Amino acid sequence: MTRKITLKINGKSYSHEVEPRLLLIHYLREVVGFTGPHIGCETSICGACTVELDGKAVKSCTMFAVQADGRNVTTIEGLATDGRLHPMQEAFWNEHALQCGFCTPGMIMTSKELLERSPHPTDDEIRHGLEGNLCRCTGYQHIVNAVRAAAAKAGA
């Protein structure tokens, strides 16, 4: 038994027949081919799978693809426009906010939404805002630096 879904991903419309139990993360990665969002736990803890759904950062491992029917998804692949990096991507690069890079797509998506909600966060607010995203490599300090730098640049 499958169901037809139609949704927008990174500005383009897609339509597929999917099993109702197919997770959104598997749909994005394996059916559509956006492998930027990663799977680190499948239990809503690590945040590696974070994408934007109608402008809100969500964990795509804890959602079925059918729940995204008719909605608007942005993955990490959708951030750079015309070959120009999104300021948050640029900030992660400048501040060395990544090592193995596995958490990074989710981290960037969460950080981007964080600044959209709160453009001038304190370090404490940044740290709490990133609570749902785990990184095992960086100790988070350079990630906090990156978010702070991106905020400063946007405010400048």
Place this chain on the structure above:
Amino acid sequence: MATTITKTETLVGKRIRRKEDPRLITGTATYVDDIQMPGMHHACILRSPHGAARIRSINIKPAINQAGVVAVFIGKDIEAVGPVPCGASLPGLRVPAHSILAKDRVYYVGHPVAVAVATDRYIARDAIDLIEVDYEPLQAVSDPEKALEPGAPAVHPEWPDNTAFTFHQEGGEPEKAFKEAEVVVKQRITSQRLVPTSIETRGVVADYRSAEKNLTLYSSTQIPHLLRTLVAQMLGLAENRMRVITPEVGGGFGSKLNVYAEEALMGFVAMKIGKPVKWIESRRENFLCTIHGRGHVDYYEIAARRDGTVLGLRLKLIQDLGAYHQLLTPAIPTLSVLMMPGLYKFRNVIADIVGVFTNCVPTDAYRGAGRPEATHGIERMMDLLALELKMDPAELRLKNFPGKGEFPYLTATGLSYDSGDYAAPLKKALDMVDYHKLRNAQRDAKAKGRLMGIGISTYGEICAFGPSPATPAGGWESATVKIEPSGKVTVLTGTSPHGQGEETTFAQIAADELGVSMDDIIVLHGDTSIVQYGIGTFGSRSTAVGGPALYYALQDLKAKIKKFGEMLLESDDVTCSGGQCICNKTGKTIEFAQIAAASYRAMKLPPNTEPGLMATHFWEPPNFAFPFGAHIVVSEVDRDTGQVEIQRYVAVDDCVNIINPLLVDGQIHGGVAQGLGQALCEQAVYDENAQLITGELMDYALPKASTMPYIETGHTITPSPVNPLGVKGVGEAGTIGCSPAVVNSVVDALSHLGVRHIDMPLTSEKLWKLVRQGGQA
């Protein structure tokens, strides 16, 4: 006139953002799970739910009958596959037969029992639920000390004492030292089992082409070449017909410095079904069946004089090995023993290790591998001694370091510390926190009833593994440098970086040596068909051993460039630098790109010179490298909640020359985060039936952005003779220095309540109870 090649501009030492990042920040990098192949199948593994059980029977029919399931394999199907290898050897070591699927018995929760292969990930996952296994549960044991008691359940029935090995080491005259001591301090100290938890779990894609008998294995590993050698052996394949590719690797921390059952199993499956197959470890499997770290129970004794001079050290080390030996399992505690004197002048030491089998997943190398345990032990003991002698812990440490003039310093455990000024980082850290003022502030805080503590640790780290005779698989590293006909530079390193950033640091080194732009350099690694044999990335060795290999390959190449330069400029007075050769007499120049083109075109060759511009160097280090440093932690325990707040974290490291300070800071931060995890929140807990009750991220607390303190870093530079770049490793330093500094600070905060020692992790529950009970555990 000497025609030496000189550098024009220097990139080494600069904070340069990484070359590897563009693909990672755009989501276009390829990790194992991103690989898709035509006809690719998916595998899912059924694992033991019991710590110990006999397998009476397995019925695979219900699974195999399922639409989309193409095969199910169990223990009897893999008889021809060799055992999971243990690369460590110790006298009298008992090595259990470790087949890639369980046969008639399971030995730990997570032990692989069967593999289902299907056309789709979901169908494979469904299939393992349909396999019927009839188990006869047996008594299991998870606590290493209980496993040593007479009558304990035998993990392996053939060895009822559960002892895999014992190991003794001594130096100097320890018995005499203890007899003559004015003071002896004793403490039992544990280093709990930890789950490495790389955010990318393990994963394998295997692709077998039967016509050529070629197997390609994509694996998230730190050791592509060793993996190829060992898996080819397990599968009975010709090594040159096997190719290992490590695509992007999402963190390792030692947990991917191994050869796992699943790597050979996927090769086996691909060969059987004639189609590519993918297996991606679930997070739960990552907890259950990827190696754990630490797992020590240590009994320490220090002998000293009343003036604080240390004399002797005694250690009884009980290592929880788990049910099997993975690649280096039994070797890890021997590293602890080597490093047990820390940075102090203990001339008399004695250590006994007992390696104990338990019904748990094997322990093995996890960031620091044996050195964090040793450092935690000795640094806690130094604080206990300071407390006993009512001496300041910084003063006690400074009193017992070898002096600057005593290097190379030969330790009582037989190591030669290459170079050092151990007081320098400690003094720098003390300055950074303004130690005397801080102690006064602490006195005031305590007077007001606040539980504030200051913790110090110093550490030495054996790294840059290492001279080959001292390592199980060869301790050298390799590099190839090619200048392509267009003048672009390709570096092939035998290391296998997975986040450390060698694509950048090695490009910095090559750019400096050749005088070309970093943009013209590409660093490749992690493909056994492209890169010459290499050892891999672990033990803080990539820059410290792979770096010099690259340096020497570059020297060879530069010598060749110069020969071509001399020929083409028709002069023997030529200087080559900044991407060109110049004739010192005429001022005529020729670009490296032109030289490269001429070297490949080979219309004319310099005498005794082959065409092309390529050099390979295998570098064997003469010794380990011993970086060192000091951490200071200021913490406060909340009386009402038991919560520890880290108010300051200062880390000063001496890894000598720094190639890229941005990346070194990143390594320190990440290392400290893992040390803090151990100190404050992480613990793998098995219950008395050997069930892992912290088997998910829900139950296993990792540090988060909100729980990490801000880390202040500092560096000292003590020149080292250990290699031509003057570099030591830094990947593990943060972890090694961290946990004792944190625990020392918290014990210091509670010492007036009579608290002498607290075992990790320092959970708020544990501390709250201690505070409420006036220091009594």
